[in-house]
Amino acid sequence: MKVYQTNEIRNIALIGNAGSGKTTLAEAMLLEGGVINRRGEVTAKNTVSDYQPIEQDYGNSVFSTVLHTEYNNKKINIIDTPGMDDFRGSVISALHVVGSALVVVNTPHGIESGTESAYRITHNAHKPVIFLFNHLDHENANYEQTLEQAKANYGAKVTPIQYPVNAGPGFDTIIDVLKMKQYKFPLDGGPAQITEIPENEKERADALHNELVEMAAENDEGLMELYFEKGTLTEDEMRQGIKLGMIERSLFPVFCAGAKHDIGVSRLMEFITNITPSPAEAVEVPEVNGKHPKVDPSDPTSLFVFKTTIEQHVGEITFFKVMSGTVKEGQDLTNSKSGNKERISQIFVNAGKNRTKVSEMIAGDIGSTVKLRETKVNHTLSEKEAAYNFKPIEFPSSRHSVALYAVNEADEEKVGEMFAKLHDEDPTYVVEYSKELKQMLIHCQGEYHLNALYWYYKNIFKIDIEFKAPKIPYRETITKSAQADYRHKKQSGGAGQFGEVHMIIEPYEEGSEPKTSFKMNGKDQKLSVRDTQEHPLPWGGKLIYHNCIVGGSIDARFLPAILKGIMEKMEEGPLTGSYARDIRVYVYDGKMHPVDSNEISFKLAGRNAFSQAFKEAGPKILEPIYNLEVVVPSDRMGDVMSDLQGRRALIMGMGSEKGYEKIEAKVPLKEMYKYATSLSSLTQGRGRFSMKFDGYEKVPQEVQEELLNTYAAELVED
Template identity: 45%
Template sequence: MVTNTSNLRNVVLLGHAGSGKTTLAETMLFEGGEIKRRGTVQAHNTVSDNTDIEHEREATLFSHQLLVHWRENKINVIDTPGADDFVGEVVGSLKVADTALIVLNAAGGVEVGTELVWEYVERFKTPAVFVVNQMDHPKADFESTLQQAQQRFGPKVLPVQYPLNSGQEFNQIVDALRMVLYEFPAEGGKPFKKEIPESELPKAKAYHNALVEIAAENEEGLMERYFEEGTLSEEDLAKGLTIALAHQQFFPVFVASGWKDMGTGRIMGFLNDIGPSPADRPSRILTDGTALGCSSEDKTTLYIYKTTSEPQVGMLSYFKVLAGTVKPGDELVNAQNGEVERIAQLFVARGKERLPVEKLQAGDLGVTVKLKSAHTNNTLNAKGVQREIRPMEYPESTIRKAIFTNNAADTEKLFAALNKIKEEDPTVALSIDQETREAILGGQGQMHLDLVKQRLQKEFGIEMEMKNPRISYRETITSKASAEYRHKKQSGGAGQFGEIHMVVENYYEGMPDPQGYSIRQKEIEDLPWGGTLAFYWCIVGGAIDNRYIGAIKKGIMTQMKNGPLTGSPCQNIRVIVFDGKMHSVDSNDISFQLAASGAFREAFEKAHPQLLEPIYHLDILCPDESTGDVMGDLQTRRAMITGMDTEGHYQKIMADVPLAELNDYGSNLRSITGGKAKFSMKFSSYQLVPANVQQQLVAKYTDLTLHE
C-alpha cells in the first residue's frame, strides 16, 4: 500500500536505559494490530530487540525500524538504545524522524540518558512528546517527574494527561485535552471513558486552558474565537496544536504503562491526529545552503541514515525518501562519489522482517539491499539532480584501547572486520598511532567496545585483545645549557670529522632573539607532532660552511623525534649553533649530522629536561548527590577542577585531567553514580609531568632500553 506524505508519521523512541521503550514499542504494534501477541524483553521475542546479542544482554543495542498502521495513517517507529555508549544509533534515527517520543521512567524521573538525547533533539529541532512510562511501578511519581522535565526542558513542557492513581494499582488517566477520564480494565487495552471527578476538575481545566491558549496562538482567527467563545472545538485545537508541536512551541506530556498496555492507544491517536507529517516539517538546508522541501512531486532524493550487514544477504541500507518517489529498478546517483546505484529491491521494515513494496513516497522510511558503494550519511539523487544532505556529526570517542590479536595471521582479518563494523557504527574509531605504532580502537564507553569485541568473536570468528594504549608524551627543557661535541672517525680511506658548539633553551612564542650572537640565519619551524623548533645559525669566520646547515638540522631533528628521556618527541626548544670546526677532507654531511645529534643530546640532558603529558578537558554531568564522589574520584586522578555549574537538575563539573589517568574512567563514573552521569572529553594541551611520575616513566624506559 502506497502511503501519501501527509499520512506519514516518523517517530523515534528515545530515553534512558530501562525507561521501557522496547516494551512500549511492542505495545504500539499490538494496539495497531501489527502483531497478535506481545513479546517481552525477558522472553527474547520482541519485534524490536531481535539480535542474538540483544537477547543475551536483554537490552536494546541497535536502532530498529518498525511500522504500525493507525486509522488512515502509517506510523514509522524507530526504537533506539538507551545507553549513551550507543548514541550513534540515536543520532542517525533522529536525523530522519519528524517526532521524538521521549520515554521517562516514572520512578527514575529525568535521567542522564534523557539529558544526552535532548541535546540532539534541540540540535535537529525535532518536535518532542514526553511519555511518563511505568506508572505501575511501586515508586512511580508523576508530579516529581513532570517537575524535573519542566525544570530541565523549560515551561513548554505541558501535561496533556496525568494519572489519577499510580503504583501497582494504576489504571486511571485524566486527559486534560479531551476532558475525560480513562479507566482501564485489569488486563489493559481499550479503556472505559468516564467523567472527570469533580475534585479533579479545577486541575484538569487549568491544564486544558493552557493547551487551548497554545493552540490559539498558532492559528489565525483562533485567538479571537477563543476570546469570544471561551474555548475551542476539538478540530480547532488539533489545528493549533499541530502547528505548535511542529515548531517546538510546546512539548506535550502523556502517561502510560507499556507493560500493562494502558495509555498507549491514546498516544498513538495523538500522533495520528496532531503529530506532524514529514510535509509539516521545515525544509532541509543542504550543504550548498539551498532548501529541500518534502514533496512527492519533486525529483527523487534519498538519505541513508543506517547500514547493517546480514549473512547471506549482505549490506542493508536504511533510508528516508526526502523528495520524490522511489521504486524497484530506479537508478540513483550517489552525491558523495558519483556512483550510480540501482534500487533492485525495496522494502519497509518491521524489525528483522522486511516487507516488499512497489513504491515509497517522500517522507517514508525504507530499506534496500546490496548497494555497491553507498554508505551511512550518503545522499542518492535522481540523475541530473545535485543535492547533498548535511552529514551527521557524531561525538568524539570517550574511551581508547590498543588492540591486537595473539595470532599475527589474524591481524589483516581483524582490520577488515573492524572496518565492516565501523561502516555500521560510525562512532567506532579505528586508527594507528603514528608515534607508538599501536592500533587504537575508540568508542563511546567500555560497553561499546565490549560489544565490538563480542561481535568480532561471534560474527567473524576473531579473538581480539585490548589493553590501555601507550601515552604519547612530549619532552622539553626548563633551563639553558651548552655543549661541545666532536665526531671523529678514522678508518681506511677518508675519515669523518665534525665539531659543533651549541646552546639550547626553552622556547616560547614571541621570545626575543638571543643576545651576544651574530645571527646569520633564523628559522622558526612548527613541528609535525606539535610545538616549535627555533633554529639559529650564528657561525662566523667560516668555522663551519653554510652547506652543512641542512645536515646539522637533520641531526637535531633526529634526536628530537626520539628524545633522550623516554624516546618521546621534543618540542618548544631554541637551538643556537655558534661555533665549531670542520676538516677540509674528512668533513661531510654525515659527520655534522652525527655531531649535531650528539651535541643536542648532551645539552638537552644538562638543561633540566622535563616530560610533558597530554591533558584532556572533561565536562561531567552528574546528580547533585553524586558530586562529592565524582570530585573525590577526580582528585585521585591528578585532576585540576576548573569550574562548576548547574545544567537542569544536574551538576556540571569541568576539569583538566591527564590522559594517563583516564583509563576506564567511563566505567568507573558509571559505577560511582549508578549510571546517572555522563561526560565528554577533548584534548586541551601538554603540561608538565610531576617529578615522581617522571622518575617512574624514565626508569621504565631505561629498563626497556637496556633489555632490548
Template identity: 55%
Template sequence: MKTYQTNEIKNIAILGSSGSGKTTLAEAMLFEAGVIKRRGTVEAGNTVTDYFPVEKEYGYSVFSSIFSVEWMNRKLNFIDCPGSDDFIGNVVTSLNVTDTALMVLNAQHGLEVGTINQLRYTKKLHKPVIFIVNQLDHEKADFDNTVYQLKERYGEKAVLVQYPLNCGENFNAVVDVLKKKMYRWKPEGGVPEVLEIPDEEREKAEELHQKLVEAAAEHEDSLMEKFFEQGSLTEEEMRFGIRWGLVKRDIYPIFCVCAARDMCVRRTMEFLGNVVPYVVDMAHPINTEGEEVKPDSKAPTSLFFFKSTIEPHVGDISYFKVMSGSVHEGDDLVNSDRGSKERMGQIFSVAGQQRVKVDEMVAGDIGAAVKLKDVRTGNTLNGKGIENKFNFIKYPDPKYRRAIKPVNERDAEKLNEALQRMHGEDPTWLIENSKELKQMIVSGQGEFHLKTLKWRLENNDKIVITYSEPKIPYRETITKPSRADYRHKKQSGGAGQFGEVHLIVEPYSEGMPMPDSYKFNGQEFKVQSRDVQTFDLEWGGKLVFVNSIVGGSIDSRFMPAIIKGIMARLEQGPLTGSYARDVRVIVYDGKMHPVDSNEISFMLAGRNAFNEAFRNAGPKILEPIYDVTVFTPADKLGDVMSDLQNHRATILGMESDNEIEVLNAKVPLKEMSNYSITLSSLTGGRASFIMKFSSYELVPSDVQDKLLKAYEATQTTED
C-alpha cells in the same frame, strides 16, 4: 504498502534511559498497527526491534532499530534507540534523521541522568519532544513526582494531556484532558472502555483542559483571537496549535502509558498520527555547501545513508532517508562521497528484521536497500541534476579507550577488516593504528560499548581478542635555552663523512620574539635570522628552525639535512621516546669539509647536537589534559567530587540542572582510563560524563620521575 507522499510521513525517534520500556512500547505500537499478531517481550528475546544476537544475550538494546507502521492513512517511521549512554551515537544519528522525539520515562525514576543527556541533544538539534510516562502499574510508580520534575525543567510548557487515576499495581485508567474522556482497561489491557470523566475528577480535568487550550492557542494568532473571543477551542484547533507549539519547542505534551499491558498505547498513537509535525513542517537540512535541501518529491533524487548493518543470510543492509526527489528499484545514482555509480536494487520499508518491498519512496521517507556495491554510512547518492553531500551528524568524543590485539597474530588483518566494518555500523567505535604508541587503539563511549564490540568479534567473526590499557601519548618539551655542538666524522677509506653543527634550542610559544643574543656560561652568542622556517608538527605543536649561519661555515644546501636530523629526534624524544614539540632551534655555526661533507653527515650532526641541547634545556614531559563534565544525582555529588580529586582533577565549577549536578573539571587522560567503571560503581550507574581533549600540560615532578624510571627500565630490558 502504498507509496506515501511527503505530507503523509512522520519520522519519530523513541528515546529514554535503559529500563524505561522503549522496546516494549515499540512492540505494543507494532501490535496496535497490525504489523505483528502477538507481542514479544525483552525477557523472551522475541521482540521485533531487539533482534541481534548480542541484544538477546544482554537483554537490552544495543543498536537503533527502524520500524514503520501505516496508521490513520499516514506512515509513521520510528527509530527505537538504545537507552544506555554507551550507545549515545545511535541517539545522535536518529535525532538527525527524524523530526520528533518520543521520550519514554520510567514512572519510578522520572528524569534520569541518561534521559537528561538525551534531552540535551534534542535541544541542540531543536527537535520537538513528547513525554511518555511508562510503567505506571509498578508499585513504586510516582507520576506526580515525574510531572514535578518536568515542570521544574520546562515550566508551564510541560502540559498534561493525560493523567492516571490510580498509579501502582492497580493502575487501569487515565483521564484524557484533550479528549475530555476517561479510558479504562481490563487487567489484560488492550481496547479500553471510553467513559465520561467521573464527577470527582471533573473540576481537575476541566482546569487541565483549560491549560492545554491556552498552551495550544499561544502558537497561532488566529487561535489566540478565537480563544480570547470564545474562551475555548475545538479539538481540531487544539491539535493544530499543539503541532506548531511542538515545532517551536514551546510545548511538551505528557502522556500516560503502561506498554507491557498495552494500556493507552493506541491513544498515544492517535495523538502521534494527528498532532506530530510532518516532515514538511520542520526545518530543512543543510548540505555541505550551506544550501537548504527541501523535502520536495519533484526535485532531483538525493538519498542520505545514515546506518548500515550486516545480517546473516542477507548481508549488507543500508538504511537511508530520502532527502529530496524519489527513489525506485533500478535507479542509477552517483555516490557523491566516493565518486562511484550505484544501481539501486530492491527498496524496503522495514520493521526491525522484517522488510516489505515497496515500489517507490519519496522525500522525507526512511527505508532500506540490500547489497549495495559501494555505499558506506554517511554517504549520499544523487540522481541527475544534483550534487548534494551531507555531514550534519556530529558524534560525541569517545571516553573509553583500550589497546586491542588478536590472540592469534594471524588474525591481525581479519581483525582490522572487522573493526572497519563495525565502525561503519557504529561511527562512535573509533579505530586507530597508532604509530606513536605502537598499538591499535579502539575507542568508544564506555566499558559496555567496547564489551559489545568484543562480544561481536568473538561470536560473529570468531576472532579472539584481548584488551589492555593503552599507552598515554605523552609529549616532551623544554623549559629553558641551551646550547650544544656535535661533530660527526667517519673515515673508512675513500670519501669519508664530516659535518659539524653548533646550535641553540629554546622553548617556543606563538608570537614570541627572536633574541639577538644568548649567554651560556658567561659567554655571549650573537645570532641573526637569515632564514626562519616554521613547521606545524603532525602530533601538535611547532618546530621553528632559524638559519643564523654567517660567513658560509655551513652551506645552505645542508640545512634540509640538519632539519631532517632534528625532526628524527623530535619523533622520539630523549626522555621517554614520546614526540617532542614547541621548540625553536637556531643553527649559528659549524664546519664542513670540501670532500667529506654530505647530507647524511649533517643529518647525524644535527640530530646529536639537538639531542644534547634538549637534554640540557630543562626537559619536561607533557601529558594530555581533558575537559570532563560529569552529570550526577545530587546525593552522589560529594562522592564524585572526592573521587575526581583523587584522579588529579582540577575542579572548575558546578551547576545544578534540577536534581542533577553538573561538575566541570580538567583531568589528565592517564586518570580517565577506567573512570567510566569507577563512576558507575560510585553512583550505581546513575551518573554519566563526557570528555574532550583540552591541551597538553606539564606533569608533576613525582609523576615525571616515575615515567622516566619506567622508560629506563624498558630500555634496559630491550638492551
C-alpha cells in the same frame, strides 16, 4: 503494501532511559497495527526490535531499529533507540530524520539520567516531544511524583493529556482530558471500553482540560481569539493548537501506558496519527548547498542515508529517508560525495530484520535498500539535476579512548578491516593509527560502548583482542643552554666512518633572536651565524638550525646530514622517546677525514651530540593539558570536585543552571583515563563532560621521575 502519501506518514523515535520499555512499547504498536500477530518479550529474546545477537545476549538495545506500523489509515515509521548513554549516537541519528520524539519514562523510577540525556538531544535537534509515562502497572508507579519531576526539569510546557485512575498492579484505566473520556483497557489485550468520565474524577479532569485548552490556544492568535470569545475550544481546534505547540516546543503532551499489557497504546497511536506533524509539517534536515527542496512527491528525488547495518547472508543494508520526490525500484541516483551513480535495485519497508518489498516510496517515508557500492551514513543520493546535499548528522565527540591490540600479530590487518565495518554501523566508533605512540587508538563513548566492540570481535569476528591504556603524547624540551661534541669513528677493514660535530643548544621562544656568544665550562664561545633554517614541527613547536661553521672544519655538504640526525633524535626524544620541540641548535665546529668522512658519519655524530647536549640542558617533559567542562547535579558537586583535585585539575571557574553546576578546569590528559566511567559512578549517570585540547605544560618533578624510570625499564626489556 499500500504506497503512503506524505500527509499519511508519521515518523517518530522512541527514546529514553534503558529499561523504560521502549522495545516493549514498539511490540505493542506493531501488534496494534497488525504488522505482527503476537507480541514478543525482551526476556524471551523474540522481539521484532532487539533482533541482533548482541542485543539478545545483553538484554538491551545496542543499535537503533527501524520499524513501521499502520494505524488510522496512516503509516507510522518508528525508530527504537538504545537507552544507554554510551549508544546515544543512535538517538542523534534517529532524531535527524524523524518528525517527533516519544520520550518513554519508567514511572516507578521517575526522570532518570537517560531521560535527561534523551531530552537534551531533542532540544539540540529542536524536535517535538511526547512524554509517555510507562510501567504504570508496577507496584511502585508514582504518576504524580514523576509529573512533578518532569515539570521541575522541563517547565510548565509539560502538559498532561492523560492521567491514570488506578496506577499500580491491575492498572487498566486512563482519563483522557483531550477527548474528555475514560478509557478502560482489557488486561489480556483488545479495544478499550470508552465511557464518560465518572463523577469522582470530573473535577480533576475539568481542571486539566481547561489547562490544556489554554496551552493549545496560546500557540495561535486565531485560536486565542476563539478561546476569549467562547471560553473553550473544540477538539479539532485543540488539536490544531497542540500540533503548533509541539512543533514550537512550547507544549509537551503527557500520555500514560502499561505497554507490557497494551494499555494506553492504541490511544497513543491515535494521537500520533491525528496530531503529530507529518514530514511536510515537521522540522526537516536542511540542505547545505543553499537549496531548499520541498518534501513533495513531484520534486526531484533525493534520499538521505542515516544508518547502515550488516546482516549475515544479506550484507550491508542501507537505511534512508526520502527527502523529496518519489524513489522507485531500479532508479539511478547520484551520490553527492563521490559524484558516482548508485542504482536502487530494491526498496524495503522495515520491521526489524523483516523487510517487505515495495516498488516505490514517497517523500517523507523511511525505508532501506541493499547492494549499494559506496554510499554510507550521511551521504545524499539524488537525481543528477537536483544535486542535493543534506546536512550531515553531527555525532558526539568521543569520551573514552583505549589502545587496541590483536593478541596474535597475524590478526592485526584483520582487526583493522573488521573495525571499518563496525564504524560503518556505528560511526561513534573512531579509530586512529598513532605513529607517535605506535598504537591503534579506539575512541568511543564509554565502557559499555567498548564492551560491545569486544563482544563483536570475540563472537562475530572470532579474533582475540585486548585493550590497554593509551600512551600519552608527551613532548620533550630543554630549559637552559648546553654544549656537547661527539666523534663518530668506525674502522672495519674497508672504508671507515669518521665525523665529529660540536654544537650548542638552547631553548627556543617565538620571536627570540640567536645569540653570538655563550659561556660554556668557564670559557667564552663566540659564534658567527652564517645560515639559519627554521623548521616548524608536525607535532608542534619548532627547531631552529644555525650553521656557525667557520674555516671549513666541516664541509657544507655534510650539514644536511647533521640536521637529519638531529631531526631523527627529536622524533624520538632522549628522555622518553617522545617528540622534542622548541629548540635552537648552533653547529659551530667539528672535524672531517679526507677519506672516511661521509653523510652517515655526520648524521650519527650530529644525532649523538644533540642527545648528549639535550640531557645537560635542563631537560623537561611536557604533558598535554585539556580544557574540561563538567556539568553535574548540585548534590554531587563535592564528590566531583574532590575527584578532580585528585586528577591534578586546576579549577578555572564555576556556574549554576537549573539544578546543575558547571565546572571549568584545566586537567592533564594522563589523569583522564576512564573519566567517563568515574563521572557516571559519582553522579549516577547524570553528569556529563566535554574536553578540548589547550596546550602543553611541564609535568611535576615526581611525574617526570616516574616517566624516566618507566622508559628506562622499557629499554632494558627491549
